[in-house]
Amino acid sequence: MLDTFIRSLGDPLISVSLIANLYILWRIISPLFQKTAVPPIGYPHWMPFGSYYGGLRFFFNSQKMLREGYSKYKSGHFMVPRWRDWVILVTGDKIVEELFKMPQDTLSLMDAAKDELQISHTLGLTSFTDPYHVPLLRTKFLRHQQVLVAEAMDEVTSAFDRVIGQHCKDGSKEFVVVDEAARIVAQTFNRIFVGNPTCSNEDYINIVSQFAVDAMVTATIINIFPRFLHSLIGSILSKLSRTVRRASIHLAPLIEERKKVYEVEGGAFPQQPELLSWLVSSASGEERTTEALVRRMLVVNVASIHTTSIVFTQSLFNLVSRPQYLQPLRKEVEEALHQHGWTRRALDSLPLLDSFVKETMRFNEMGSMSFPRKAMKAFTFSDGTHIPEGAYVSTPFSMHFDEQYYPRPHIFDGFRFVQEDQNGLKFSSPEMTRTSPSFLSFGHGRHACVSFYSSDLWQRLISTLDKAREISCDIHCEVHASACPR
Numbered sequence: 001m002l003d004t005f006i007r008s009l010g011d012p013l014i015s016v017s018l019i020a021n022l023y024i025l026w027r028i029i030s031p032l033f034q035k036t037a038v039p040p041i042g043y044p045h046w047m048p049f050g051s052y053y054g055g056l057r058f059f060f061n062s063q064k065m066l067r068e069g070y071s072k073y074k075s076g077h078f079m080v081p082r083w084r085d086w087v088i089l090v091t092g093d094k095i096v097e098e099l100f101k102m103p104q105d106t107l108s109l110m111d112a113a114k115d116e117l118q119i120s121h122t123l124g125l126t127s128f129t130d131p132y133h134v135p136l137l138r139t140k141f142l143r144h145q146q147v148l149v150a151e152a153m154d155e156v157t158s159a160f161d162r163v164i165g166q167h168c169k170d171g172s173k174e175f176v177v178v179d180e181a182a183r184i185v186a187q188t189f190n191r192i193f194v195g196n197p198t199c200s201n202e203d204y205i206n207i208v209s210q211f212a213v214d215a216m217v218t219a220t221i222i223n224i225f226p227r228f229l230h231s232l233i234g235s236i237l238s239k240l241s242r243t244v245r246r247a248s249i250h251l252a253p254l255i256e257e258r259k260k261v262y263e264v265e266g267g268a269f270p271q272q273p274e275l276l277s278w279l280v281s282s283a284s285g286e287e288r289t290t291e292a293l294v295r296r297m298l299v300v301n302v303a304s305i306h307t308t309s310i311v312f313t314q315s316l317f318n319l320v321s322r323p324q325y326l327q328p329l330r331k332e333v334e335e336a337l338h339q340h341g342w343t344r345r346a347l348d349s350l351p352l353l354d355s356f357v358k359e360t361m362r363f364n365e366m367g368s369m370s371f372p373r374k375a376m377k378a379f380t381f382s383d384g385t386h387i388p389e390g391a392y393v394s395t396p397f398s399m400h401f402d403e404q405y406y407p408r409p410h411i412f413d414g415f416r417f418v419q420e421d422q423n424g425l426k427f428s429s430p431e432m433t434r435t436s437p438s439f440l441s442f443g444h445g446r447h448a449c450v451s452f453y454s455s456d457l458w459q460r461l462i463s464t465l466d467k468a469r470e471i472s473c474d475i476h477c478e479v480h481a482s483a484c485p486r
């Protein structure tokens with residue numbers, strides 16, 4: 001009998017089906033061997049293939065599952081199944097603080113990204129192993145913020161005009177807000193990433209906006225397959241090299257030009273401050289090749305475009321569905337612009353708008369949990385939660401709906417974060433511009449979003465986008481009264 005079995009293994013069909021069956025069997029029984037006492041949630045435990053059912057549920061409605069876990073195990077921990085693995089969710093201020101402060105050799109964002117985002121097939125490995133762009137975004141932007149705000153302000157108006165076109169004058173026009181918002185954001189940010197006129201080049205905007213979508217789709221498909229097939233599927237699906245080649249048509253001449261300036265001027269760039277010049281002057285070794293610099297620029301676009309455009313879209317929808325906010329927000333923006341013009345100071349005097357956008361980010365969560373970290377070794381949190389080596393650890397965004405942090409959390413309160421002094425002067429509450437274990441939309445701790453570290457400059461820029469079109473219409477009306485549609 002053993003002989004027959006061994007002989008039948010020579011048949012490729014039988015071998016493949018045997019491997020597949022063993023794999024499925026392992027997926028069923030592996031939870032029994034897990035060395036963690038973390039309670040699982042999200043599926044009936046008696047059910048054969050229950051974790052797969054839970055994994056599918058998580059794929060389609062992770063928010064509901066995580067809220068269920070949060071209400072059951074608040075200030076504790078639980079785990080949820082995903083299609084290919086499990087994530088341990090920790091909750092409670094102290095432990096969440098520990099999670100985000102843990103050193104890389106214990107909890108690694110990079111190693112989680114390698115798996116979650118399949119970065120070697122989607123974004124390029126070195127954007128995570130050598131993230132030299134992050135300190136540039138944190139420090140240089142802050143130093144040059146006056147000029148950068150002026151540049152972005154100039155571009156945002158023309159981006160609205162270019163993308164939405166004559167909408168303001170010719171009556172209504174239908175468009176998919178989130179797509180058009182992505183194009184407006186891409187053009188605006190690229191004004192300070194790569195400068196004029198590339199930032200408004202139609203083909204370039206398409207490439208950088210589509211890149212993030214391709215990366216996410218590719219990573220999701222690869223992760224459906226078992227680990228040993230990842231390289232094969234990744235090499236078939238990856239659009240990385242093709243996109244780098246397409247983007248090089250626009251960026252390579254700019255990079256060459258900056259390299260020349262850098263070599264002749266010895267590092268002093270005479271032109272406007274912009275990210276590309278800083279990348280050229282900071283990259284070293286392999287990362288200094290034109291191809292690597294183009295890839296890096298694509299990665300920065302991935303981090304900035306869709307995050308911002310989704311927040312913008314949600315803010316706009318909240319504004320449209322709650323018209324009582326229109327008048328006070330418009331008044332605040334008009335006064336700020338009248339007093340300070342399109343400057344950083346104007347952005348600093350928009351507490352109502354800041355609050356409205358922050359409330360949008362709380363209320364309309366982008367995702368359901370923070371980006372997971374991978375445990376590089378086994379360790380124990382201070383509350384005794386044991387994390388085995390190789391586990392993924394995260395925290396749910398469910399605290400955004402916890403009464404303990406936000407009174408009446410299920411009500412959208414656009415001015416929730418605004419405070420008033422004795423003279424009735426409105427200002428942003430300290431929570432407004434701070435990440436914390438109870439506000440995680442910009443992350444927290446060592447990898448928190450650079451837009452927060454830049455003294456909330458980016459966030460304020462983002463906040464202003466949703467009023468910019470209306471304002472530009474108003475300005476247009478004032479200048480050309482006869483052409484005014486209102």
Ligand code: HEM
Binds near residue numbers: 308
């Ligand atoms: C509303 C818009 C944005 C949202 C909601 C957002 C969200 C986030 C979050 C949640 C993280 C933390 C990831 C983690 O620790 O798990 C993050 C990190 C990051 N963000 Fe943003 N982001 C936004 C805008 C931007 C913009 C405009 C830029 C670029 C100019 C940017 C660049 C980055 C970078 C480079 C990191 C990684 C920081 C690090 O690894 O140390 N983000 N962002």
